[in-house]
Amino acid sequence: MRIMCLNGWGGKLDSHLQNYLRETSPDVLCLQEVVHTPATQKDWLTYRDGDHVLPQRANFFRDVREALPGHTATFCPAAQGVLWDDDKSIPSQWGLATFVRADFPVIAQIQGFVHKSFSAYGYGEHPRSRSAHAVRLYDYERGWPVTIAHMHGLRDLRGKMDTPERMEQAQRLAGLATCVSEPGDRLIICGDFNVEPDSQTFEVFNEIGMDELVTGCGFSGTRSSHYKKPGRFADYMLVNGAVEVVSFEVPEQPEVSDHLPLLLEI
Incomplete structure (x- = not known):
């Protein structure tokens, strides 16, 4: 089973990302910064937050x-705000999504x-609402959830x-x-945690038997060249002792976001 975690940056590098997903076709994709705007058929809109325009x-x-047609898709909104088509505001939802290959039935989940x-x-207002999603799958080939x-x-x-x-x-x-x-x-627990590697966040996960792979495997960051600020870590993936890691990668190419994908095979 191949599991990918990625902050998709609102699809800013859409064509690169869609091609990458078709080529890699992970069994499970955990995707953050997902935009869902059923009120329009436009391909592109603009996000505005003061001087931050994207x-x-x-x-x-x-x-x-559409890039993963054989997957079951679940969207988990954190908020509904507006995006802009020139001077016209359009209601748009923002959150995260999980894509699971249909061969793996989802036998439990929580949002x-x-x-x-x-x-x-x-x-x-910042800091804004943040959602999460957990799924329990069954792997018929290996006979375990x-x-x-x-x-x-x-x-x-x-x-x-660290903050409370x-x-x-x-x-x-x-x-x-x-x-x-x-x-x-x-x-497996993963995501864009928005913390540094020395965060007390990982003490919480250690208490439930989780080991962190990004720093544990010696990777030097999870940000692509599109990220211009200091600090190269944001994304993490953790596994418990029952997981047999076949491989774990943080590929730097192709660049599909201002974050790097985390790719785990178990």
Whole structure:
């Protein structure tokens, strides 16, 4: 089973990402920063937050679903705000999504929030709402279940330091994951955590028997050349002792986002 985790950057590098997903075709894709705008058929809209202006693939969720037609897709919104078509505002949802190859039935799942709750009338003040999703799958080829959980950690304008809110989001994600998984399950937890490698976040996951792979395997960061700020870590993947890791990669090419994909084979 091949599991990919990626912050998709709102589909800004859409053509590169779609080609990459078709070529790699992971069994499970945990995707953050997903845009879903059923109110328009436009390909591109604009996100505006003060001086922060970013092109967004208007129906990024639909695009990835089309790139992975053999997968079951679940979108988990964190907020509904607006994107812009010139001077026209268009309601748009933002969150994360999970894509599971149809060969692996989803036998349990839970969707929830690791920070705040659903923001129905605007993206809200920073740090904004953050969602999470956990699925329990059955692998018929090997005859065992596996549980995979991911989140998009909150963004704090002050930086990536530990805060009570970040500790709470780690505890909430651990709770969601262990709510779905059963004793003896192979458990994977991943996502864009928005913390540094020395964060107390990992102490929370260590308490439920998780080992972190990005720094544990000696990778020097999870950001592509499109990310211009200091600090090269954001994304992490953790496994428990029941998981047999066949391979773990953080490929730098092709660049499909300002984040690098995490690719685990178990």
